[in-house]
Amino acid sequence: MCVIPIASLPTTMGGSDREMLHAPAPNAWETFVTSTSNPLKLLLRKLETHSRLDEEDRQAILALPYTLKTLEPQTYIVREGDAPDICAVLVSGFAYRQKLTGDGARQIVAVHIPGECLDWQNLFLDEADHNVQTLTRAELAFIPGNELQKLARSRAAIGHAILVSLLVEASIFREWVLNVGRRDALSRLAHLLCEFALRLEAQGLADENGYELPMTQEQLADSLGLTPVHVNRTIMALEGKGFIARDKRRISFPDWRRMRDVADFNQRYLHLEPQEAGSFSH
Amino acid sequence: MCVIPIASLPTTMGGSDREMLHAPAPNAWETFVTSTSNPLKLLLRKLETHSRLDEEDRQAILALPYTLKTLEPQTYIVREGDAPDICAVLVSGFAYRQKLTGDGARQIVAVHIPGECLDWQNLFLDEADHNVQTLTRAELAFIPGNELQKLARSRAAIGHAILVSLLVEASIFREWVLNVGRRDALSRLAHLLCEFALRLEAQGLADENGYELPMTQEQLADSLGLTPVHVNRTIMALEGKGFIARDKRRISFPDWRRMRDVADFNQRYLHLEPQEAGSFSH
DNA sequence: ACCAAAAAAAAACATAGGTTTAGTTTGTGG
DNA sequence: CCACAAACTAAACCTATGTTTTTTTTTGGT
Numbered sequence: 001m002c003v004i005p006i007a008s009l010p011t012t013m014g015g016s017d018r019e020m021l022h023a024p025a026p027n028a029w030e031t032f033v034t035s036t037s038n039p040l041k042l043l044l045r046k047l048e049t050h051s052r053l054d055e056e057d058r059q060a061i062l063a064l065p066y067t068l069k070t071l072e073p074q075t076y077i078v079r080e081g082d083a084p085d086i087c088a089v090l091v092s093g094f095a096y097r098q099k100l101t102g103d104g105a106r107q108i109v110a111v112h113i114p115g116e117c118l119d120w121q122n123l124f125l126d127e128a129d130h131n132v133q134t135l136t137r138a139e140l141a142f143i144p145g146n147e148l149q150k151l152a153r154s155r156a157a158i159g160h161a162i163l164v165s166l167l168v169e170a171s172i173f174r175e176w177v178l179n180v181g182r183r184d185a186l187s188r189l190a191h192l193l194c195e196f197a198l199r200l201e202a203q204g205l206a207d208e209n210g211y212e213l214p215m216t217q218e219q220l221a222d223s224l225g226l227t228p229v230h231v232n233r234t235i236m237a238l239e240g241k242g243f244i245a246r247d248k249r250r251i252s253f254p255d256w257r258r259m260r261d262v263a264d265f266n267q268r269y270l271h272l273e274p275q276e277a278g279s280f281s282h
Numbered sequence: 283m284c285v286i287p288i289a290s291l292p293t294t295m296g297g298s299d300r301e302m303l304h305a306p307a308p309n310a311w312e313t314f315v316t317s318t319s320n321p322l323k324l325l326l327r328k329l330e331t332h333s334r335l336d337e338e339d340r341q342a343i344l345a346l347p348y349t350l351k352t353l354e355p356q357t358y359i360v361r362e363g364d365a366p367d368i369c370a371v372l373v374s375g376f377a378y379r380q381k382l383t384g385d386g387a388r389q390i391v392a393v394h395i396p397g398e399c400l401d402w403q404n405l406f407l408d409e410a411d412h413n414v415q416t417l418t419r420a421e422l423a424f425i426p427g428n429e430l431q432k433l434a435r436s437r438a439a440i441g442h443a444i445l446v447s448l449l450v451e452a453s454i455f456r457e458w459v460l461n462v463g464r465r466d467a468l469s470r471l472a473h474l475l476c477e478f479a480l481r482l483e484a485q486g487l488a489d490e491n492g493y494e495l496p497m498t499q500e501q502l503a504d505s506l507g508l509t510p511v512h513v514n515r516t517i518m519a520l521e522g523k524g525f526i527a528r529d530k531r532r533i534s535f536p537d538w539r540r541m542r543d544v545a546d547f548n549q550r551y552l553h554l555e556p557q558e559a560g561s562f563s564h
Numbered sequence: 565a566c567c568a569a570a571a572a573a574a575a576a577c578a579t580a581g582g583t584t585t586a587g588t589t590t591g592t593g594g
Numbered sequence: 595c596c597a598c599a600a601a602c603t604a605a606a607c608c609t610a611t612g613t614t615t616t617t618t619t620t621t622g623g624t
Contacts, residue, residue: 099460102546107460121452124445129453129551163406170403171411173455178381178389180463181507225463227612232573264384269411498601512581
């Protein structure tokens with residue numbers, strides 16, 4: 001078990017603020033934000049990996065008002081017991097959901113990548129049942145909860161897309177229960193790396209050269225129900241056997257087919273259809 | 283790992299059929315069904331443990347049309363890959379969700395009790411990503427998927443209640459990841475037994491005398507990521523130390539406080555508020 | 565480019581839980 | 595009420611992963 005001294009962790013949101021934008025006429029927003037394009041584009045892309053939207057739906061999403069903030073690594077976004085009323089979309093960087101046992105052991109129960117919404121799991125419940133933290137430095141677009149609900153109600157396809165996203169998250173939780181409960185360390189780690197490959201690729205953040213994995217081995221351990229020491233052994237075994245190649249924190253897959261096999265990986269649970277057909281999807 | 287020979291398992295739905303009831307005027311349905319009262323009452327009770335509904339909502343739910351079927355133990359209700367279009371509510375008996383690894387190890391990812399709907403996790407996705415089976419002999423009320431969707435759309439409180447039920451299920455998945463990933467066998471099993479206590483009590487199926495647990499030790503093992511042999515060791519340890527008492531398959535808790543402590547059990551993740559305050563909720 | 569701190573790697577040793585096999589009890593259908 | 599199968603209990607042994615400690619490498623701030 002790997003005990004995190006809670007006191008030593010950074011506390012709640014400190015991050016640079018920007019003014020609230022009520023993103024107006026299409027194609028006018030570029031001037032307001034850091035990145036060269038609307039940060040909500042990735043949210044749109046995410047929704048479209050699971051559902052079909054028409055042009056009006058797309059414009060409606062891109063026109064949502066938001067506040068952009070940059071948060072330092074390990075900043076809490078939601079704390080267990082909170083009553084969340086906003087909705088944060090990850091624009092860049094990574095985040096994770098986490099629960100602690102009574103004696104301080106941490107289990108990461110989900111890892112989020114750009115384009116994903118961090119609050120749907122809590123938004124409709126009275127109090128949060130787990131913590132959400134940034135993993136790396138991250139930019140978040142905060143959308144007022146009621147704006148999103150309004151949109152979900154007025155445009156059925158968007159409401160449906162949000163529901164599907166929620167259900168896909170639930171599907172991933174189930175696969176994690178299986179992964180942690182029934183696979184040995186080697187396939188377990190391999191499985192997680194495959195999941196990241198597919199999800200990142202769907203968001204345009206991974207290709208045949210693999211992807212940048214910004215997690216420490218300790219964080220991987222906490223995602224897998226293992227020890228940092230054993231994750232280290234296991235990651236080196238995966239590398240030694242040629243299932244993965246590493247360069248700094250970039251992971252790539254010399255032979256995806258073999259990788260998928262050790263990982264016992266079947267992408268069905270990710271429900272990636274509406275567009276797609278990338279390097280990893282076969 | 284505990285390998286289930288798939289070929290030996292019973293296949294899809296065989297069970298006694300009854301005609302479709304379009305349950306009409308309130309209080310007229312009793313004549314049609316086995317039990318002395320509307321089987322949808324438990325669904326209503328379930329929804330009301332997480333959300334508030336008014337009298338009209340209640341009547342609307344009890345007036346839903348359904349077909350009642352009795353299924354034998356281990357009957358498949360949904361199979362991975364299916365495109366489900368009905369919605370089954372568990373009226374009596376137990377059911378579970380399950381996934382298999384490539385080499386046949388089984389992980390139970392959820393256990394369902396009377397009043398719970400078995401298909402919300404799959405209904406809005408194109409294909410099921412896991413299997414759902416009865417655990418015991420069970421009565422199911424099949425509600426046409428579109429009837430429920432119609433109701434969810436026309437009555438916001440019901441739509442919200444369904445969404446909350448889904449989110450609570452997701453919350454339970456997260457707790458299971460934590461349980462399997464970070465608790466040792468003793469607290470892990472204890473935690474599961476506590477969860478059942480609370481959930482069954484909320485449905486009126488457990489009291490200070492505990493509850494009937496119809497799971498074999500093998501099924502418990504598959505829910506906990508353990509071996510049947512070790513579940514046996516552990517259950518006897520819980521009994522030996524006085525955390526639980528057993529009589530046949532009835533489990534009771536001589537000292538709930540101590541039980542909750544070994545289990546590291548905090549009921550927050552079950553989101554049981556709107557009514558409640560039973561023997562276990564303190 | 566340098567330094568401190570964090571992360572990764574390595575090695576030796578410990579243990580919770582897995583495996584195998586066998587005996588006993590309980591439940592169920594005839 | 596009997597017989598058979600399923601479930602449970604038991605015990606001996608094994609191994610994947612945990613623990614602890616030390617060393618090396620990488621990272622990030624100035």
